Amino acid sequence: MSAHRIEDEAACARLCVDFAHHLDARRYEQVLALFTEDATLDRMGAVSQGRAEIARFLASRPTQITTRHVCTNISVSVEDATEGEATGACYVLFFQGSGGSADAAAQLSGPPSVVEYHDTFSRTAEGWKIQTRRIRMAIRG
Structure with missing residues (x-):
């Protein structure tokens, strides 16, 4: 495996982790910057097409809810390095709570769930x- 391929796969895997960190911290501009302009985000059938629609979804997230997305088993495969295309998948352990603040932990709202992210990546x-x-x-909690 070439060094370039390893670097490409690591860059795509980093997008998965950065998405979780920025989403949980409500850094929505940084979340949007992870996507192409014409990206598609399909949340179990609720589809947002393009950054503007993804931004509307992000703005609608309840502010009283605290989330943590723990990404694991990240797998990325560069399909065509010359075309700048890759695919990937990962498991995400999803926690949700309420009542948290900068100084106090949120109260867990229920058992965690496991979701899967199935991605395509483009080099820009x-x-x-x-x-x-x-x-x-x-796996539903």
């Missing part, structure tokens, strides 16, 4: 970006 002038993210429930 700014580096690798998420082209499509399909989220599906694997």
Whole structure:
């Protein structure tokens, strides 16, 4: 495996982790920057097409809810390095709580769930970006 391929796969895997960190911290501009302009985000059938629609979804997230997304088993495969295309998948352990603050932990709202992210990535002038993210429930809490 070439060094370039390893770097490309690591950059795409980093997008998965960055998505979780920025989403949980409500850094929505940074979340949006992870996607291509015409990206598709499919949240178990609720589809947002393009950054503007993804931004509307992000703005609608309840502010009283605290979330943590723990990404694991990240697998990325560069399909065509010359075309700048890759696919990936990961498992995400999802926690949700309420009543938290900067100084106090949120109260867990129920058992965690496991979702799967199925992604396609595109190399852009700014580096690798998420082209499509399909989220599906694997184990409901």
